[in-house]
Amino acid sequence: MDQPMIFLMMLSILLSFSSASVVDFCVADLNYPVGPAGFPCKNPATLTSNDFVFSGFSVAGNTSNSIFKSAITKANHHTFPALNGLGISISRLDLAVGGIAPLHTHRADEMVLVIEGTIISGFIASDNTAYYKTMNKGDIMILPQSLLHFQINIGDIPAVLFVSLNSPSPGFQFLPLSLGSNNLPSEIIEKTTLLDPQQVKKLKNVFRGTN
Incomplete structure (x- = not known):
């Protein structure tokens, strides 16, 4: 078999694999849990x-x-x-x-x-x-x-x-919300942010944090 014919056969095989594996989109099926690669695809x-x-x-x-x-x-x-x-x-x-x-x-x-x-x-x-x-x-x-x-x-x-x-x-992680809505002890937030106890208490009250 000559080289041009071999080349054409190989090209045909590659194109068949390529067309079989093409996925244009993957609309999420929200009935399943999301994973690191996203949701499973709808049919x-x-x-x-x-x-x-x-x-x-x-x-x-x-x-x-x-x-x-x-x-x-x-x-x-x-x-x-x-x-x-x-x-x-x-x-x-x-x-x-x-x-x-x-x-x-x-x-x-x-x-x-x-x-x-x-x-x-x-x-x-x-x-x-x-x-x-x-x-x-x-x-x-x-x-x-x-x-x-x-x-x-x-x-x-x-x-x-x-x-x-x-x-x-x-x-999205909003800084005031993250500081005020968590269950970290207020003393830890005060030490790690240099915020006054009154400021930490205000954040906890506004965003319903605990401790």
């Missing part, structure tokens, strides 16, 4: 176009019931199963006048797009350098993975932001 035969559309951003979040005067609406693989395994997610952040997204972190890089309003957005790098900027409608800021960051509405109208992240489940 593609049961999917419709509706599975690939999320309509949760058309209504503003309720900022009146938050101590921070803010609300976040998340499109992640729990609320938008089509994101399962794709490495992306997006959220809508509503900030009332004076509202804040307090110092927080998550396991993903973030890109913030201001849709309405005027905010200050920033982060603290691992060398403790602070990078922050006043942002207006249409501005975008990058917030690197795992670094503490924040947003504050400094304008006179509610602010709306779209926040995209390179993870279908980025996780």
